[in-house]
Amino acid sequence: MVKNIAVIHGDGIGPEIVDEALKVLNKVAELFGHRFNYTYVDMGGCAIDKYGDPLPASELKKCLESDSVLLGAVGGNEWNDVPANMRPEKGLLRLRAGLGVYSNIRPIKIWKQLAEASPLKKSIVEQGIDFIIVRELIGGIYFGEHKTEGDTAIDVLRYSEYEIERIGRIGFEAAQKRNKKLCSVEKSNVLDSSRLWKKVMHRLADEYPDVELSDMLVDNCAMQIIKNPAQFDVIVTENMFGDILSDEASMITGSIGMIPSSSLGATACGLYEPIHGSAPRIAGQDKANPLGTILSAAMMLRFSFEMAEEANAIENAVSAYLDAGFRTADIMSDGTKLVGCRECGKLIVHNLRKD
Ligand code: NAD
DSSP states (O other): OEEEEEEEEESTTHHHHHHHHHHHHHHHHHHHTOEEEEEEEOOSHHHHHHHSSSSOHHHHHHHHTSSEEEEEEOOOGGGTTSOGGGSHHHHHHHHHHHHTOOEEEEEEEOOGGGGGGOSSOHHHHTTOOEEEEEEEOSSGGGTSOEEEETTEEEEOOOOOHHHHHHHHHHHHHHHHHTTSEEEEEEOTTTOHHHHHHHHHHHHHHTTOTTSEEEEEEHHHHHHHHHHOGGGOSEEEEOHHHHHHHHHHHHHHTSOGGGOOOEEEOSSSOOEEOOSSOOOGGGTTTTOOOOHHHHHHHHHHHHHTSOOHHHHHHHHHHHHHHHHTTEEOGGGOOTTOEEOOHHHHHHHHHHHOOOO
């Protein structure tokens, strides 16, 4: 199969982690007889420096013409003082909106080899951490009006029934493929948008009788993720709550550097990226963990290219790497072997097999 992938290296550790993911994709292509063509796209701070715009129309067009997009991360202190609508992260929001990718899926799973790296008590980790967060990605407060009038700042949070319903369906369908438990997270004791969210979720529940729907307030959910993560199967929530909860949830698995994500809309063209940012403090030092990006590439193969076998091969290679005791600095523990970003990528390539 031939697939055209738009590749966004971005800023900070972005170029390092994406390069390792490309090495892994190249090896997959070689083993399984595919061809991946890469089109390089500038987005984020590097695009501001080059074009004065975090995502010029010409760069977005390259993404729209591709079969999927692989992204590292954007942002950094160098661009802190640029106007708000020109910040690196604006490029990312525009990319997500331009691609129409309204559903973001973040698997929160602890690798058995990393139980020691979780900050949670062993007794909690042993109960299992394996759930997914389905986050609405192109609505809510991040996409509402933002303005500052004198000493007052305003950010608008709005959701329509249509927007809630389409992400709700993704949540129910994801639960159907797993353990059939969906937890809808909102703040309906305070927010109108959350009351609408809850109403739509319960209306949809009639269409998915095999799925057990529960409601949870977001503040309680933040506590429950720490206290009893084993209770969750699929969480569905709005944009900002999902952003915050998934960072929190990533930490209980050991490191934010391990978690991939997929974002999809109405077509097979998806956006695949690790959930972390550009980690400027460790950029350019060969210290970053590239596994979140490598596992995002695996999600791209599975969800956009229907290459499940190839995706499994990458996940097995990661598991073999962890079994052998290799760790980047973020997941180091006693008795493990420290490797850098490049060595990690090289070892994953080395472990790749076609069974
Ligand atoms: P961050 O995710 O970049 O870093 C948080 C912490 O995790 C840091 O200690 C960092 O060193 C560590 N970390 C993150 N990824 C890692 C990896 N792969 N390997 C090892 N350690 C890793 O979040 P931040 O520091 O709040 O933000 C830094 C910049 O990234 C900001 O400019 C922010 O706006 C941007 N950002 C971008 C995205 C994105 O591109 N999707 C997401 C979040 C933040």
